Amino acid sequence: MKTRMFFAGSGGQGILLMGQMIAKAAMLEGREVTFMPSYGPEMRGGTANCTVIISDKTISCPLISETDILVVMNKPSLIRFESMLTPGGTLFINSSLIAESPTRDDIVIVNVPANDRAAELGIEKSANMVMLGAVVNGTGVVSMESVDRVLGYIFSEGKAALYSVNHRALHINA
Amino acid sequence: MEKVLMKGNEAFAEAAIRGGAGFYFGYPITPQNEIPEYMSHELEKAGGSFIQAESELAAVNMAYGAAAAGGSVFISTSSPGVALMQEGISFMCSSEVPVVMLNVSRGGPGVGGIQPGQADYFQATRGGGNGDYHVPVFAPASIQEAIDMIYGAFEIADKYQNPVMILADGMLGQMMEPVSLPEAKRMATYEEIRANKPWAITGKGPRSERNVIKSLRLQPDVLEAHIHRLFEKYDRMEKELVRYETYGEPDPEIVFVAFGTVARLVAETMDILAERGYKAGMIRPVTLWPFPFDAFARISDKTRLVVSVELSMGQLLTDVKAAVCGRVPVGLINRTGGVVPTPVEIADRAIKQLKALD
Secondary structure (H helix, E strand, O other): OEEEEEEEEEOOOOHHHHHHHHHHHHHHOOOEEEEEEOOOOOOOOOEEEEEEEEEOOOOOOOOOOOEEEEEEOOHHHHHHHHHHEEEEEEEEEEOOOOOOOOOOOOOEEEEEOHHHHHHHOOOHHHHHHHHHHHHHHHHOOOOHHHHHHHHHHHOOHHHHHHHHHHHHHHHOOO | OOOEEEEHHHHHHHHHHHOOOOEEEEOOOOOOOHHHHHHHHHOOOOOOEEEEOOOHHHHHHHHHHHHHOOOOEEEEEOHHHHHHHHHHHHHHHHHOOOOEEEEEEEOOOOOOOOOEOOOOHHHHHHHOOOOOOOOOEEOOOOHHHHHHHHHHHHHHHHHHOOOEEEEEEHHHHHOEEEEOOOOOOOOOOHHHHHHHOOOOOOOOOOOOOOOOOOOOOOOHHHHHHHHHHHHHHHHHHHHHHOOEEEEEOOOOOEEEEOOOHHHHHHHHHHHHHHHOOOOEEEEEEOEEEOOOHHHHHHOOOOOOEEEEEEOOOOHHHHHHHHHHOOOOOEEEEEOOOOOOOOHHHHHHHHHHHHHHHO
């Protein structure tokens, strides 16, 4: 069983963190995983995307040209990457920032108002955690318990004050 | 051993620290900037010294100096940075000074781009510096393999008193994989350096002669004798260091040759070809110099085509042709300039080349 995931949005939206958290959760579950970020002369406001592959077997190629799960956090990402989804794949759309509908009719679409739900918690920057929670709940690719453990590692020591709000964001759709 | 999820560049740096690196000198260049960044806060904690040099030329000469004094030295850069370091590499080979060097390579020539490339194959294996010399070159295909190579490279460099190069690429530097980190070696004390590196410039002390480290030999016969002695050492390296891996079933009709991350793409290509009814194999050189010519003895009379798959314009191909030695047609499947082919593209092009032989 191999699951390919692609996360896309703009720099500053926490795209790479979403991918890294899923990857780390998969590693904690003893599975094979690769995380591949796009890299370039990019900065806040530029584009950001990453690929995560989770498998029960050794992963040879860390790059993908099609994906089973696509997560788009802004409109340009939807337009640019919609065609990457395999038929029957699942598309998670940040409907707070994307009013448009996808053109595909052979895929599963999950609308997540990530920024709005995060704003309800008073911390709109946690929109990525709202989306991550929706992706984990919607796909079961890793367990929420594993993601919770990863969240604990990230928001520890100096960042412990941010744990609670991000934990609430992660679980807001549960 | 417990696994950790690490970015390639950070894992490379940690492997160097655990392998005993006491000194790191570097100048920032993408796609390996996480290495100097990591070293800037972690090496000192381990008891080592970090200096951000004013240029790659300065960095390599700082490495030359620290290693000449018996230090265990790690340096890293990316393609154009390695070009700037060539003078130092040639000098260190002549002076027999061991350092461990990492090239997280990118597209060239010139400043080129920052996406992954393998067009430094000639630079690494043929020597971009002047004179007769060799540097062993290890090409990792995974972050774990890179960790193990960097960790082990210090002993190899010390054993042969020669620089050792690890040739990775931007893809490996930027990606993350679960890895196991080896146990940290203790940094050598001054007394241990004096005992283990009797050639190093550690102060004359009670020795009857002072140590001299130099690459200048003005008498042609003296220089010639020195080079012959170096080449006796390179002959030993060729026998003792050469490494490769083979993949696939026996008697493949097509044999791919690929190193580093490209070998991972080809592994997936082999699955695609199996689904399409083709029997494929792969030779992955783990050392690029010495090149594993012996691996090609395994090419059977069933093999119709050998293909070099590379992110350059036929550099690896030259060694593949020399190894195949005209027994079988040799093809090339490549992209360059930072473009990475998909496994499907490699499969399609391989089938096209096979059909052209019918």
